[in-house]
Amino acid sequence: MKKPLTYIGAALLSLAMILSGCGSQTSPMADKQSSEVENLAVQQVIAAPVYKRVEVISSPEIAQQLLVEGNRRFTSGTPLSKDFSYTRRSDLMKNGQHPFAIIVSCSDSRVPPELLFDQALGDLFVVRVAGNVVTPVELGSIEYAVEHLKAPLVVVLGHEECGAVTAAVQGGETHGSIAAIIEKLKPAVNEARATGATGKELIEKSTDLNIQDALTDISRSPIVKEGMEAKQVKVIGMKYDLDEGLSNLIKD
Ligand SMILES: [Zn+2]
Known part of the structure; x- marks a missing residue:
């Protein structure tokens, strides 16, 4: 150890x-x-106090607590100083990375995981894609971090007023490869629409269901499933409130 x-x-x-x-x-x-x-x-x-944590964290519960505490610092406007020194970078190079959480988040520029969870170099393994969808490519990144980096927590982080989800709800013409993202979002939108929701409620319900869909996709991975069954890995859903800055737990 x-x-x-x-x-x-x-x-x-x-x-x-x-x-x-x-x-x-x-x-x-x-x-x-x-x-x-x-x-x-x-x-x-x-x-200025400097952020520090135990280098290797194997407990999903402790990892989740670190994210909650970091988000609390972010929302209260009291983020800690970060160590970007040569010493720290060199240490990460020599000893490798031990991120304690994998964050699957939207590419939206208002939702940068390291900032809103107040974390530093080497802390988070981040998979970012518009609409925080999980296809085999994203799942491969998640599996790598679970299997090889031993990250104990996977978080699917959706957010309020997501442009990708809104586009899927509006159903307009899409160009280029954007259609692939919209297609992936459609089942959540259809399910949300079936509840009778409309307008902003439909967009937010679709966002929540899309987070659930991503959790289901991740949980189907044999690598992740093995970690979950051994209670070494936890997969949770969170939703980020754009103006409040809070990342609220929506699926534990
Ligand atoms: Zn988004």
Whole structure:
């Protein structure tokens, strides 16, 4: 078992960059002002707590808790500093990655998993595709992370007001390979429509059912199923609220 790593904060790197200085062609007054700004920056950098976690996490429950806590920091506007230092990058190269969660999310630019779960390098194995659909290609990525990287948690992360789902609901003409995504979303849309839902309710119900469909697709994988039966892997659904910033559990 690997021992937990102590992260050297981004604070040290930033501090080194500040102390090394960026130029010497300024006046004494400018130097003084610059120095005061730098001192303030140093204090802020030193004061900022740095995100750290145990390197290897094998419990799905602990992994889920880390995501919930990270999302809480994100929504409250108190994300922690991240270690992007050479030391950390080098460590990830030498020791390999041990992500604790696989996130299957939409490509939507408003839903970046690392930010909204307040995680750092090496923490999340992310599969992003418009409409967070799971085809054999996405499933292959998930299986790789379960089987080879031993990530204990798989999250299908849908989101409010998804453009891909909305397009599938509206059913207009699609061009190029976009049709493949729309086709994959159709069963969820048809099921939602059968409930009598219309308008925004139909879009959100389709989104929820599409998350369920993705969970079903993932659970059919023999590799994932084996991990689930051994209670080493958990597959859950979450839905991200765009303006509130909350990732709510919708299927455990
Ligand atoms: Zn989307």
